[in-house]
Amino acid sequence: MPAYAVGHLHDVNVGPDIVAYLKHIDATLEPFGGRFIIHEGKVTLMEGSWSGDLIVIAFPDRDSAHAWYDSPAYRQILPLRTRNSRGDVFFIEGVDADHKATDVLAGVPADQPLG
Template identity: 65%
Template sequence: MTCYAVGHLRNVEIGKEIVAYLEAIDATLAPFEGQFIIHSGQKHMLEGAFAGDLIVIAFPDLARARAWYASSAYQDILPLRTKNTEGDVFLIEGVDSDHRATDILSS
């Protein structure tokens, strides 16, 4: 099942370290079949307020998402981001194509 790495980043300080991180991250994703599906972008707010940037990276499954995050290639560049941003990052599995909202009631 598809797994997503989700980042809600705030107070991003664009400088040489963030640029180096952005230049390197794609190569860390490739071995794990990760691909960006949301990378900031213009928000069209419908309700509430959302400060910061949303980043979502899709992986074929949880195992590959975890392996990417733990990989030495990613761990080597991670401090470039964490020293220059605030935020929350987590992995979350998607749902099957036949999922219905009420399915969570039986969990």
């Protein structure tokens, strides 16, 4: 099942460190099958509030995502980003192509709220 590395970054200081990070990150993704799905982009806000930048990187599975994040190549450039931005980064699994919204209800008692 695909997995995604998601970053919601704020206050990115686009200086020499971030430029170096951006120049090197693609090479760290390649051995693990990672590829950018979203990398910033224009947001059209429909509900709620939004600030910052969204980055989504797809991997073939959760193990590949973890292996990339823990790899020596990525660990070497990671401080270039963390010293120059703040935000949340997490992994999340995707769903199969035939997923339906009601699939999340499997095994949940009808009177129990989701979440």
